[in-house]
Amino acid sequence: MATPSPRWPSTISKSKSPRPILTSTHPACEKNLQQWRASPAIDYCNYLNQQSTLIQNKMSQSQARARPPAPVYAQPANWVDRLADNIMEPMAKGFGLGVRLLGPFFCIALYLLVGLHVYAYFNVILFVLRKRLGTIFGMTWVGIGLAILYNLCFNHFLAMLIKPGGPSDLKRVEQVRKELKKREARKSITQEVEGDDGQVRYVEDDRFEGISADVKRLLKYRNKTIAQLEQSWHKKCADCNYIKPIRTHHCSVCNKCVFIMDHHCPWVNNCLGLENHRYFLLFIFYLMLGSLYMLTTIVAIWNHHAYKQNASLMSFLCILDAALFVVMVGFNGWNWYLAMTGFSTIEFFGHATNRGGDGTRYAYNFGSVQDNLYKTFGTKSFFAIFSPSMRNLPFNGIEWSYQSRDMGFNEKGQKTVAQAARSSRQSEEVNEDIEERLDQSTEEIEMSEISTTVKNRHDTSLDFLQDEIEI
Ligand SMILES: [Zn+2]
Numbered sequence: 001m002a003t004p005s006p007r008w009p010s011t012i013s014k015s016k017s018p019r020p021i022l023t024s025t026h027p028a029c030e031k032n033l034q035q036w037r038a039s040p041a042i043d044y045c046n047y048l049n050q051q052s053t054l055i056q057n058k059m060s061q062s063q064a065r066a067r068p069p070a071p072v073y074a075q076p077a078n079w080v081d082r083l084a085d086n087i088m089e090p091m092a093k094g095f096g097l098g099v100r101l102l103g104p105f106f107c108i109a110l111y112l113l114v115g116l117h118v119y120a121y122f123n124v125i126l127f128v129l130r131k132r133l134g135t136i137f138g139m140t141w142v143g144i145g146l147a148i149l150y151n152l153c154f155n156h157f158l159a160m161l162i163k164p165g166g167p168s169d170l171k172r173v174e175q176v177r178k179e180l181k182k183r184e185a186r187k188s189i190t191q192e193v194e195g196d197d198g199q200v201r202y203v204e205d206d207r208f209e210g211i212s213a214d215v216k217r218l219l220k221y222r223n224k225t226i227a228q229l230e231q232s233w234h235k236k237c238a239d240c241n242y243i244k245p246i247r248t249h250h251c252s253v254c255n256k257c258v259f260i261m262d263h264h265c266p267w268v269n270n271c272l273g274l275e276n277h278r279y280f281l282l283f284i285f286y287l288m289l290g291s292l293y294m295l296t297t298i299v300a301i302w303n304h305h306a307y308k309q310n311a312s313l314m315s316f317l318c319i320l321d322a323a324l325f326v327v328m329v330g331f332n333g334w335n336w337y338l339a340m341t342g343f344s345t346i347e348f349f350g351h352a353t354n355r356g357g358d359g360t361r362y363a364y365n366f367g368s369v370q371d372n373l374y375k376t377f378g379t380k381s382f383f384a385i386f387s388p389s390m391r392n393l394p395f396n397g398i399e400w401s402y403q404s405r406d407m408g409f410n411e412k413g414q415k416t417v418a419q420a421a422r423s424s425r426q427s428e429e430v431n432e433d434i435e436e437r438l439d440q441s442t443e444e445i446e447m448s449e450i451s452t453t454v455k456n457r458h459d460t461s462l463d464f465l466q467d468e469i470e471i
């Protein structure tokens with residue numbers, strides 16, 4: 001006879017005990033219950049229950065972590081930021097295509113104007129200069145003119161050709177840079193130096209000699225790669241969806257991100273950023289000198305019949321150069337001021353409201369003019385800055401991201417008010433600690449001086465007593 005199937009009692013305990021207590025008076029049920037109590041299935045059920053509770057707890061914790069309270073930054077979005085986001089950016093996108101198409105025409109127009117100046121100089125002016133200035137002074141003046149022309153074309157050409165540098169470009173050339181650095185390191189080890197005793201020694205060449213501590217602190221990160229940064233840097237460009245380190249801006253004309261972007265210049269048909277900004281600065285500098293040079297040369301021959309024979313060309317060039325010179329003085333003043341203070345045009349307006357240094361924003365620039373120019377030109381010599389050169393720059397563009405993060409700033413280079421206060425408190429504590437140690441050591445010195453005095457007096461009195469006894 002088959003045993004009656006047991007009815008599950010409705011009183012299964014929901015207590016935390018791993019094994020529920022079940023009771024029954026029916027003998028068959030009691031037997032089944034004993035089997036059930038002994039079966040591993042009940043343990044497994046309890047285990048599953050525990051796991052699901054754990055998983056639920058973890059999920060609610062991670063959800064709470066994923067939605068942190070919005071941090072309160074010391075500088076909320078100001079009107080300049082809002083203007084840039086809402087009006088300037090859409091406008092820039094619209095103009096992007098136009099500027100890209102017009103760029104080549106602007107460059108051709110520029111070289112046509114340079115060509116017109118060269119034509120006027122060698123066909124009209126040179127003939128008068130030889131008569132008026134004599135051979136030696138005339139040749140010197142022509143030499144100055146040619147030097148300006150060479151520097152103007154050299155810098156314009158390189159500003160056009162050299163890429164401004166951005167995260168995607170850096171990733172592509174990283175391997176080449178590594179090879180170059182290895183070669184440089186090998187070269188630096190084998191530098192030969194002849195000592196006073198006439199013996200040749202091999203010493204390491206310190207290429208960064210004379211560089212300030214500020215620059216050295218940042219140079220520490222120059223061996224880092226964009227692939228390493230990608231592992232910890234989460235900010236991405238909304239337009240090109242590529243990693244966006246600090247001091248990087250998206251150019252809507254080139255449609256890519258650029259390190260330390262200044263602006264997109266149609267006159268060089270290129271973006272101006274970390275790698276080619278120096279060529280642009282020198283181009284506008286020599287353009288200013290060139291327009292002044294041509295203006296003075298044309299004005300100097302205004303009463304000569306050669307000027308009167310070519311009056312329309314000479315007048316056109318005279319007016320053009322006068323206007324260009326006035327514009328270039330202002331333009332040079334503004335751009336060189338930015339280069340000396342270490343900001344790009346975009347960064348200057350972005351940081352304009354907070355340069356008091358209250359610790360809530362990461363300082364992009366160095367403290368001195370020489371260091372800021374070193375960042376742009378890669379040299380500390382003023383003569384070398386104005387000479388035509390294709391030297392490598394000390395920075396690759398991602399050092400600022402590493403440094404700002406190590407200093408506790410977020411990916412926008414900001415700190416919350418509380419964080420800034422905490423870090424300033426920490427630095428105060430360090431200062432207090434140093435002062436305390438100074439006080440302690442001063443006290444120790446004073447105490448040792450007092451004890452020495454007491455000991456001397458004691459010795460003197462002992463000597464005195466000894467003398468007394470002897471007497
Ligand atoms: Zn971008």
Ligand SMILES: [Zn+2]
Nearest residue numbers: 251254264271
């Ligand atoms: Zn651009």
